[in-house]
Amino acid sequence: MTENELSYKIIGAAIEVHRNLGVGLLENAYETALAYELKKLGMEVKQQISLPLEYKEIIVENAYKIDLIVENKVIIEVKAVFDLNPVFHSQVLTYLKLTDLKLGLLINFNSELIKYGIHRIVNKLINE
Numbered sequence: 001m002t003e004n005e006l007s008y009k010i011i012g013a014a015i016e017v018h019r020n021l022g023v024g025l026l027e028n029a030y031e032t033a034l035a036y037e038l039k040k041l042g043m044e045v046k047q048q049i050s051l052p053l054e055y056k057e058i059i060v061e062n063a064y065k066i067d068l069i070v071e072n073k074v075i076i077e078v079k080a081v082f083d084l085n086p087v088f089h090s091q092v093l094t095y096l097k098l099t100d101l102k103l104g105l106l107i108n109f110n111s112e113l114i115k116y117g118i119h120r121i122v123n124k125l126i127n128e
Helices: 003-021 027-040 086-099
Strands: 045-055 058-070 074-079 103-108 118-122
Touching: 003 027, 003 074, 003 103, 003 118, 027 045, 027 058, 027 074, 045 086, 058 086, 074 086, 086 103, 086 118
Parallel strands: 074 103
Antiparallel strands: 045 058, 058 074, 103 118
């Protein structure tokens, strides 16, 4: 599946989670429910992946933690906040660059309508 095909299925799963759980829970609840829905669809899902960062001559262990990686192609950052801070978009873009992945989804489940809480972030440094 391409990143776009995956994102379509991921968004459908996020809608299902939001429809069932609504707003007001902690991020972990949404993340776990979303991972469950994606696995039910037969997708490979990695959750809470801690990755090192190489900085000059040193390795910084556990420098960042990715909420979900789907099919080793799409990063999902789950939020449950009142307002999305622009730094969250930068965070996903940084994760994409560090992992050489192309597509990330920033999903804020604390949105009355989930469609307003889903943001696609593309790593434009990746050649197709």
